[in-house]
Amino acid sequence: xxxxxxxxxxxxxxxxxxxxxxxxxxxxxxxxxxxxxxxxxxxxxxxxxxxxxxxxxxxxxxxxxxxxxxxxxxxx
Numbered sequence: 511x512x513x514x515x516x517x518x519x520x521x522x523x524x525x526x527x528x529x530x531x532x533x534x535x536x537x538x539x540x541x542x543x544x545x546x547x548x549x550x551x552x553x554x555x556x557x558x559x560x561x562x563x564x565x566x567x568x569x570x571x572x573x574x575x576x577x578x579x580x581x582x583x584x585x586x
Contacts (some may be wrong), residue, residue: 550556
């Protein structure tokens with residue numbers, strides 16, 4: 511009986527596939543104005559993108575909650 515108990519975990523450990531190591535090929539230059547993955551030289555356009563991203567990301571839960579409340583109250 512002890513032989514059966516001992517061999518089952520060993521077989522289970524062999525059956526698991528080994529995780530393959532990922533190849534990391536990304537390389538970023540650390541130079542001035544190139545630390546973000548976007549064009550930082552056009553500052554007004556970057557500001558518009560950041561503000562839009564922040565407003566949409568922060569406002570979506572509040573808009574969804576408002577919509578659900580209005581939906582449950584019958585559109586009043």
